[in-house]
Amino acid sequence: MGEKTHQQSRENLLGKHPSRALIRELSNQLHVTRETPPCFIFATYDDAAVPVENSLEFAVALRQAKVPFELHIYEHGAHGLGLGTKSADPAQMHPWTRECQRWLKERGLANNHAPIHNKTHI
Numbered sequence: 001m002g003e004k005t006h007q008q009s010r011e012n013l014l015g016k017h018p019s020r021a022l023i024r025e026l027s028n029q030l031h032v033t034r035e036t037p038p039c040f041i042f043a044t045y046d047d048a049a050v051p052v053e054n055s056l057e058f059a060v061a062l063r064q065a066k067v068p069f070e071l072h073i074y075e076h077g078a079h080g081l082g083l084g085t086k087s088a089d090p091a092q093m094h095p096w097t098r099e100c101q102r103w104l105k106e107r108g109l110a111n112n113h114a115p116i117h118n119k120t121h122i
Helices: 007-014 020-025 053-064 095-106
Strands: 039-044 069-074
8 A cells, every 4th residue: 555656646635644544545445335427447567656455456346345347457658658749630639539539428428429539640
């Protein structure tokens, strides 16, 4: 608990020496319930700031609580890659954006008339 977190963010939010109780209280994977909404999760193997295990632990907690989720682990991409491009061209965005758009559409949470771009490489 806490060893797979982004240390700088934890320090910014909780201070230099947070109590074990505070860390536990704010660890998402420890508070998943059946009422947690479905989740779309993506991470990258390359992320040097937050280990991919952080996303895997959260996905396991969702599975145990029977909360639907979709998980994508991409090999490449730095922490905070966002859309994966500085271009405004949707075809140049990281593949997670198309996958998330599809996932949202399947749940009726996005406009079904918005195009899903077919290009799969940045």
